[in-house]
Amino acid sequence: MSMDLMVKAMKTKVGNPLRKLVLVKLADNASDQGECWPSYQHIADQCEISRSTVKVHIRELEKTGFLRREFRRNGELNQSNVFHLTLDGGAAAALGGGAAENPPGAVENPGGGAAAAPRTSHSFEPVKEPKPMRTKCAQEGFAQFWKLYPRKVDKAKAEKAWNKLDMTPGLFAEICAALAKQATSLDWLKSGGQFIPHATTWLNGRRWEDETGNSALPPLTRHTGFDQRDYKAGLTARGDGTYDF
Template sequence: MSMELMIKAMKTKVGNPLRKLVLVKLADNASDQGECWPSYQHIADQCEIDRSTVRKHIKQLEAQGLLRIENREGPKGNSTNLYFLTLGGVGQDSTPVGPESTDVGPQPTGGVGPESTRTSHSSEPVNEPKPLCKPDPMEGFDQFWKLYPKKKSLKDAKKAWAKLAPNPELRQTLITALGKQRLQHDWIKNGGQYVPLASGWLNGEKWTDEVGPVAGANTGKPSAYNNLPKHTPDMYQEAPDGQPNF
């Protein structure tokens, strides 16, 4: 890409917005000498217009003296276009050079047709689409924190969550595992004294641990969960006062 040509192309008035777009695309592909050889299809794809529209505006740009076209035939009978941008003197006296200089020749009689020009895309830059925005690494943390029984070291918990940056599938796995583990006897006894910090739970991938005995289930020990109703479908939902339902 020639920055000088890009600037000149942006400042050049051509009388049509699509023609201006084609000119800018040619400048984007051009060397500092104003030489480029993108195919009609490549320009059409990049500018999001039809091939026929590209051909029409390239011919108009040539008629306006903003570029010149050289057609050459390749060894297999296919032909390609070389474009030389002549914006502000750049490219007017350039000599055709480059990887395609031995692969092109004069265009067959009949002018520029739908399939009359072809070129290898191997020399064309590939511009990968960029995402409009990055996923939020903290997405789902609020739900996790509301469910986690030990509300300590919030800053460390957020840091561990951001580092993990779980996708939707992993977030569901975390919530499901946490919902089971928080009912374990070891997490309930002594007022939750042995519940690990949320940061340690995340960093240590504790969601993969096997679930121990559920509090009050065949343990023979009293538990705060013994008085829970037999059916608790909304156990993991937030209560009106903002505290977990347990």
């Protein structure tokens, strides 16, 4: 890695923070001649962005003259592109055609490179990173949870609390199992269920991890002792098997 080239890359204004990050990563891998050949996937992993986003910013850097790509093939196989950094203010002529698809894990070259004065781009555009969307599985999971939860209060708040969880199939199964156990506990059944926490409180407090113990109530009945009574006492048996008073 060349500290001189890294400093020039840091001082270069490209008009987009992610594009700047990609340029700095290329400078980090560049040789003394400003050449490097990391794969798109390696750049994406190092910058913590998607591979398609890397390719977009590489093309923009090429359009504005900060680099040019040299496309390489070995027979029918694509090899990693060689990137030539041009941070000296001169326009770079792009070689070849469209971006090639490179296999992940291509070898990168350590070392550094040097260039002259940085060039400034005046193309400023906002960063538009896609917002993560809740999956269909998470939506259906909350619907099932809400159907099972015995105290249906503040559904919207409960759904917000649900969405904050890093939901996985294993966690969903754990929540459902704990809910089934706690719903039959003495604490939840006593006093008409008035001590059942709101679903929002239950989720935010990770109450599915609570210990309930053996506090389940026995099956409830309004009458007891009927199975111990002698219903034939005081009756006279008839010949046909019936009884008379």
